[in-house]
Structures are given as structure tokens and as C-alpha cells.
Amino acid sequence: MRAYVDAFGLLFGAFDFAVRADGRWIWLETNPNGQWAFVDEPTRRAITTALADHLQNGIPHKDISRPANRHRNREHSR
Template identity: 40%
Template sequence: MPMVGSPGLNWRRPYDDLSYLAMDTPPDVAEGVRGCLTEFGLTYGAFDFGLDTRGMWHVYECNPHGQYAWFPGRITGQITAAIAEQLQHFDRERR
């Protein structure tokens, strides 16, 4: 989720001035994420991305135990549902 309104490089300050926007992941970025998860044997990873002024995506890291509950409920619910769906169908996808 991109953070809108960050006054500088450290987007974590000030929290109250930030807003969040859900957006579609470009197909090539999604493919890279799936490849990374497969390569490292992960079912879940919280990826940190940055977008430059041209709209290019840059990956910073993958947190295999990344947290997301601090996002607003409308976003947290979508992430939780996606993780639950993945875990429900884990065996089916690995065969």
C-alpha cells in the first residue's frame, strides 16, 4: 500500500498525517513476488516497495513475518482474507 503524505524518507512519521491507497500490482512485479516466495519456500511475505517519480516499482525487502495490522481496517481485512485463502488452499497449490 503506498503511503501518501509522508513528509520525508521515513514514512513512519508522523503516522496521523499518512493515508493509504490500495492499488493493483503490475503483472511483472506480481510474477517477481511469486518467484521470490517460491525460491525461499514461503507462503507469505510482506514486501516493501517504493515507486519513483516515473512510477517504476522498486523492491526493498521481503519480511517473512511482516506485520500489517496497523493499516486501516479496510486494508487489513483484504490482506487477512488473502492470507486465509492462501493457507486454505496451500496443499492444493503445491501438488
């Protein structure tokens, strides 16, 4: 998935999958502006925080998946 969003220059992608009866996952599509309001609160908060950090601080999306780097960047900007 990381290679896909990188190839298209996306910062975020909502990947849609289906699961076959035999348990295999099938990729259907990727939405660059996917919705996440239906997910549980902790996950919704994490997604919102990561996107807000990027928009506010210009943090590259590679660092969003690494909370230690994100916090380190915040400390350097203070």
C-alpha cells in the same frame, strides 16, 4: 512476487517498495513476517483470514488467492 515466495518456501511475504520520482517502482526487501495492522480493516481481515485458513486447514498458499477454491475446500472438509 509469487515466484519469489515459492523459491524461498514462504507462505507469505510483505514486499517493500519505493516509488521513484519518474513513477518506477523499486523493490527494497521482502519480510517473511511482515506487519499488516496499519492497513485498512477489509484488507487486514482478508490477510488474517487467509493465514488462519492455512494454519487451521493446511490449505496450500496457491489456493489462498483463489477464494472459490478456498470455499470449495471448506465444503469438502465438512
